[in-house]
Amino acid sequence: MKVEEPDRFAQVLAVVRAEEPRPPVWDRQVRAAGYAREQSRARRRLAELYPVRYSELLAAELAKFGLAPVPPRGLQPCGTTAAYIRHRKRGEQPCPMCRQAWRDYCRQPHTRAYQTARRHALAEMPHAFPDRFAELLAEQVAARGVEALTGGARARAMAGARATARLLLSRERPRDFKRLYAQAYPAALARAQETEQNASTGAGAARSAT
Numbered sequence: 001m002k003v004e005e006p007d008r009f010a011q012v013l014a015v016v017r018a019e020e021p022r023p024p025v026w027d028r029q030v031r032a033a034g035y036a037r038e039q040s041r042a043r044r045r046l047a048e049l050y051p052v053r054y055s056e057l058l059a060a061e062l063a064k065f066g067l068a069p070v071p072p073r074g075l076q077p078c079g080t081t082a083a084y085i086r087h088r089k090r091g092e093q094p095c096p097m098c099r100q101a102w103r104d105y106c107r108q109p110h111t112r113a114y115q116t117a118r119r120h121a122l123a124e125m126p127h128a129f130p131d132r133f134a135e136l137l138a139e140q141v142a143a144r145g146v147e148a149l150t151g152g153a154r155a156r157a158m159a160g161a162r163a164t165a166r167l168l169l170s171r172e173r174p175r176d177f178k179r180l181y182a183q184a185y186p187a188a189l190a191r192a193q194e195t196e197q198n199a200s201t202g203a204g205a206a207r208s209a210t
């Protein structure tokens with residue numbers, strides 16, 4: 001879509017760019033990743049704006065490989081994780097069916113392992129880069145006015161500052177973050193699978209006892 005509609009593409013790209021606020025920290029890798037994401041989002045947007053032309057181009061590409069055009073994939077219905085994410089993106093309260101689908105998804109061992117490993121990697125980043133973390137934390141503390149707060153409000157603001165500083169650090173150093181994540185994942189998955197197994201045998205035992 002990009003080549004055929006250069007002006008329109010530039011317009012759409014500008015819109016996509018304006019919609020997405022830039023993260024406060026931009027190293028070269030993060031910027032390149034963000035730029036690639038903007039481009040592909042703009043191409044998809046253009047395809048949505050010109051569905052007929054897009055389907056023609058797609059059919060022509062598929063024909064090169066002797067393939068028939070595929071029917072357009074509709075929006076996933078409620079009761080799927082895709083629909084849950086759609087609700088959230090639109091700022092809606094997800095419906096009960098979607099909430100249930102999301103709960104089921106979150107309960108799966110690989111999802112829990114992902115969350116555990118991600119938490120673990122985020123917690124490790126400050127230890128791996130203590131000086132940079134201290135800088136980022138100081139920025140967050142200043143931005144949130146933590147010093148002026150007292151009691152519970154101060155504790156909450158401090159926790160928020162730490163969480164954001166860890167996140168920014170992980171974005172600055174995506175490769176290190178990925179490495180720490182990859183290290184933590186296998187053990188997290190094994191634990192999650194074990195918990196799942198115990199839960200299902202436990203439930204089975206409870207069922208057979210009644």
Ligand SMILES: [Zn+2]
Nearest residue numbers: 078079095098
């Ligand atoms: Zn729904």
